[in-house]
Amino acid sequence: xxxxxxxxxxxxxxxxxxxxxxxxxxxxxxxxxxxxxxxxxxxxxxxxxxxxxxxxxxxxxxxxxxxxxxxxxxxxx
Numbered sequence: 001x002x003x004x005x006x007x008x009x010x011x012x013x014x015x016x017x018x019x020x021x022x023x024x025x026x027x028x029x030x031x032x033x034x035x036x037x038x039x040x041x042x043x044x045x046x047x048x049x050x051x052x053x054x055x056x057x058x059x060x061x062x063x064x065x066x067x068x069x070x071x072x073x074x075x076x077x
Contacts, residue, residue, distance in 0.1 A: 003041075007048040012040060014062040018074065026072045033070065042069045 015033055023029050033039055043065050050061035063074040 001045075001049065001053070003044060003048060007051070008040065008044040010058070011043045011047045011062060011065060015043070015066065018066070018072065022072050022074065026070055028070055028072065039069065 012034060015030065018030070020030065023033075033043075046065035046068055047058075047061050050056040050064060051058055056064070066072050066074055
């Protein structure tokens, strides 16, 4: 799979919008996630794969990628 910058930008923006309490509950911090290129790549890959390969909704895929990679449950999507 060729990773597309669009998906990286979208997942990074999604992480920026998550409530701070979500990070505290999981043991992560927003700056740590956004600065860790390995974590961002895992989020990016999971998000793009769910969207392109499996045809899932983008909003759901962002939520699911964050849940899978970081263990952060996001409600309302």
